[in-house]
Amino acid sequence: MDGEKVKEFLGRVVADMAATEAAGSVVVGQRLGLYRALAEGPATPEEFAERTGCHPRYLTEWLRGQAAGGYVGYEPETGRFSLSEEQAFCLASPEGPNVPAAFLIALGMLRSEPRITEAFRTGAGVGWHEHHEDVFVGCDAFFRAGYTAELIPHWIPALEGVEAKLTAGGRVADVGCGLGSSSLLLAEAYPHTTVLGSDYHTESIALARKRAAEAGLADRVGFEVAGAQDFSGTDFDLVAMFDCLHDMGDPLGAARRVRGALAPDGTWLLVEPLASDRVEENLNPLGRLYYSASTFLCVPSALSQPGGYALGAQAGGAAIRDVVTEAGFTRFREAARTPFNLVYEVRP
Template sequence: MSRRIEYEDSAKAYFQDRLLEPAVAALMSPLIVLGDRLGLYRLLAAEEAMSLEELASASATHPRFLSEWLAAGCAAGHLTYIPETGRYRLEDHPALGLALDDSPIFIPGAHQIVVALSRSIDRLEHAFRTGHAVGWHEQDPLLFEGLDRFIRPGYGNNLVPKWIPALGPRMMQCLTAGGRIADIGCGRGAAALQMAAAFPAARVTGFDNHPESIADANAAAEAAGIGNATFIMAEAAELHDGPFDLVTCLDCFHDMGDPVAVARAVRDALSDNGSWLLVEPAAGDRLDQNVGIAAQMFYAVSTAVCVQAAAATHPDGPVLGAQAGLSRLVPIFAEAGFSHVETIARTPFKMILEVRP
């Protein structure tokens, strides 16, 4: 007997909260990316309030198009319209999220990710129908910029100030005196450059298999005048120039097609007293434990990016995904020869692990 589903008035609340509101929020993502690219949020954040004419002049943008963008921002609650003066204001909280790129809640990168994934829908449909996954290099280039900008504030406020010190005084002494760090899956180098700047006597080597990201990372190091960081194109399981006192995998281990091989490579590359620092999305061990806004975000990105990246390189591998949880990660570490796994820190979105032999 076929299932029969009938409309009831009680469905209205579900439609409003779970279906319509996310769609409306997604429609704002291109406008947020546009405001970021055009510098509109930074201009508004620098002034108490601005008129349409002032903002159009300062940003060299078309006034009629800009007026509609401003209206959308007001409707979304990002901007405030002052009817007595006809001016627009970016309040402090929205400014922290939209204009100040060193803020811990700076968010335009996340909206770049949304726009990038919308461009990949045809490739994803093909992957679902054929089983031929979308490789990392096949994703829209905006994704890489968005990921870099989205994770950068979190690392800036946590990696060097909190997470590395949580590894203990011996690690801090080692890196301060001139230890060696390997950052696997370094992307465009945001975290590696933060570590290199914080520990100028240490040598930092970033590894990634995406050539464009490696080029961007080396360019960023040169632009910042950071001479103790080098970025090399290599697979995660092909670490060069060890041993390393600290190996980091920051929001990337779950993307690896052969995580056991990567873990073994890390084990072989560690110095005698070295540690492996992993940052992974916060996750429980069961699907019913992974609910809410964080899990929704991670599962969405995992479906479109993380699972695709892993399956593209090793279709028959474990394909961890971004909500793997410790019950799936710990056995991989053990198989690679690690016996110590400790959660040294947590945030609402991340779990930070120290792994040692």
């Protein structure tokens, strides 16, 4: 045994333990608005307490921990903590990637650890609806930031003829819509288009309906509680699925339903996590993130449903192509990609 390699490995363990424990502090910062408050300007813990109304002793430990992780800057000469422009963009800006929401997902899914541990022994599933609400809220908040940056500016224009149809007034089905952020983005961008969002999770659909009403879009955006294999409607110009096909126990049934719901010249916009077909090419930090989430969320969700599939978050393009081809689609291409997603255009 190589002692230096042991030390190297333990160093990695310390970094992982620190990151794991720090997740709670990030979520505290999000819930209390601490990042937004620090973005207003540098502050000592005492000054920060006055700004936030929180206890200075807790804030001292929180600020120091954030600085140790590189999430916050520290100036020894003044004792003040601050956010750089880049940190503030990622942690506090409404236009940023909403990094804290990713940690909210992580804490939410880890609450299910006892059930997931037991599922390893039994092979049973754990449904999406059985997780803590932080998973649903966190996923919506985190993924909404990415969809806002990519969906209308990049993904829709990458699909052949779709933007013109939606501009003129098209019909869209947003399958597995969750809290409806993607549905609302499409309706806001294309005021002549109608959108039907569907999801099997009743609580998510209730929130989606509330958001549509608050946005003044309820006349063009409807929501229904329905699975991906039995959502209503036909003759859609666009069916969209955002980061959800791999969560389904019966993705083949879902693909066949999409095939039947599309207009003859319709398009299926299928967004999936970035992954290679080769396992060894997924053995990197992003792959680790996705495999961990898949172990707690995606695979248990699929195993809780009939159908016999459990693709997982790192299924890769070949597995997705196999499903859509078996469902009767003849055209399948990668239309776009981001550091986190693969975007497919699928046609009959």
